[in-house]
Amino acid sequence: MEQGSKKVMLKKKIDYGREFVEEHLAIFQCTKCQGTFVEISGNTMICQNNHRFDLSKKGTIHFPDHHMTSDYDKEMLVSRRKMIQKDLYLPIMEEISLLLEQETKKDYIVDMGCGEGSFIDRLVTDFNDQANYLGFDLSKEGVQLGSDFSEDAFFFTGDVTDMPFKNESISTLLNIFSPSHYEEMLRVLKPGGQVIKVIPDAFYLTEMREVFYHDNPEKQSYSNENVYEKFKKDVNLVKEKHLTYKYPVVPEDYEDILKMSPINWGASEKAKAYAKAHPFKELTIDVKILVGKK
Ligand SMILES: C[S@@+](CC[C@H](N)C(=O)[O-])C[C@H]1O[C@@H](n2cnc3c(N)ncnc32)[C@H](O)[C@@H]1O
Numbered sequence: 001m002e003q004g005s006k007k008v009m010l011k012k013k014i015d016y017g018r019e020f021v022e023e024h025l026a027i028f029q030c031t032k033c034q035g036t037f038v039e040i041s042g043n044t045m046i047c048q049n050n051h052r053f054d055l056s057k058k059g060t061i062h063f064p065d066h067h068m069t070s071d072y073d074k075e076m077l078v079s080r081r082k083m084i085q086k087d088l089y090l091p092i093m094e095e096i097s098l099l100l101e102q103e104t105k106k107d108y109i110v111d112m113g114c115g116e117g118s119f120i121d122r123l124v125t126d127f128n129d130q131a132n133y134l135g136f137d138l139s140k141e142g143v144q145l146g147s148d149f150s151e152d153a154f155f156f157t158g159d160v161t162d163m164p165f166k167n168e169s170i171s172t173l174l175n176i177f178s179p180s181h182y183e184e185m186l187r188v189l190k191p192g193g194q195v196i197k198v199i200p201d202a203f204y205l206t207e208m209r210e211v212f213y214h215d216n217p218e219k220q221s222y223s224n225e226n227v228y229e230k231f232k233k234d235v236n237l238v239k240e241k242h243l244t245y246k247y248p249v250v251p252e253d254y255e256d257i258l259k260m261s262p263i264n265w266g267a268s269e270k271a272k273a274y275a276k277a278h279p280f281k282e283l284t285i286d287v288k289i290l291v292g293k294k
């Protein structure tokens with residue numbers, strides 16, 4: 001797919017969304033009462049206690065029962081999309097795809113905190129299109145962008161701490177650079193199901209940290225120790241893989257690279273100007289891929 005371009009769809013987004021929830025209604029549960037969904041009337045999902053959730057024109061649904069916002073805005077998500085579509089994370093996807101080989105049409109793969117949805121798009125398009133994919137994020141803008149891939153997956157606004165799924169309904173949870181809530185994750189996972197969590201390691205985006213925090217060396221380092229220890233404490237870690245590589249940065253991508261991560265959020269205006277004026281030629285991707293089984 002061309003960077004930033006949209007897929008040609010045969011149907012309207014809302015039709016893909018409605019058909020998905022109609023066919024897979026049994027995995028969903030109401031976020032207001034934890035009840036079962038009993039029907040879809042027009043473009044509305046209705047639970048046994050008559051709570052109603054409407055499909056948007058884009059075929060997405062808003063599930064959170066409480067008001068929450070995400071700091072990830074459209075500009076950042078669009079830059080992120082461009083770089084993901086330009087293979088910035090391809091080696092990570094290749095590793096993940098090996099873990100999805102067993103998934104079939106009966107299985108559900110959920111990308112928690114999916115951002116703008118390109119990880120799902122690339123996994124479905126280039127690797128395994130045999131399973132049912134869902135992606136959700138707290139960011140409405142992310143989910144709206146995700147709907148460009150409505151043919152691949154069902155996208156909805158949701159919160160990792162309160163997923164609209166029945167107990168033991170999901171076979172794989174993807175958790176890529178996004179927050180976790182292990183109790184909730186273990187609730188929705190099937191016995192034998194897996195969590196695949198990608199976390200930054202010490203040198204992740206190190207060139208970016210250096211330019212944004214050249215005046216603040218303390219902020220140049222990063223440790224994933226707490227996240228890693230929490231995963232091991234709460235989930236049965238069955239596999240882990242350390243992946244490090246350098247992605248070549250060409251001038252035309254530099255602006256998107258600088259915008260695609262929250263690293264710049266804490267940088268001063270002066271440091272942002274410094275970063276623009278001192279382009280780096282390669283970017284380190286350094287991550288751990290953790291696999292937990294239920
Ligand atoms: C660093 S981004 C990663 C997005 C995507 N996985 C990717 O790699 O491009 C983290 C994402 O987590 C989402 N997020 C933060 N808190 C969340 C929550 N409680 N529930 C769902 N998503 C959340 C943010 O909106 C953001 O899109």
Ligand SMILES: [Zn+2]
Pocket residue numbers: 030031032033034035047048049050051
């Ligand atoms: Zn309900």
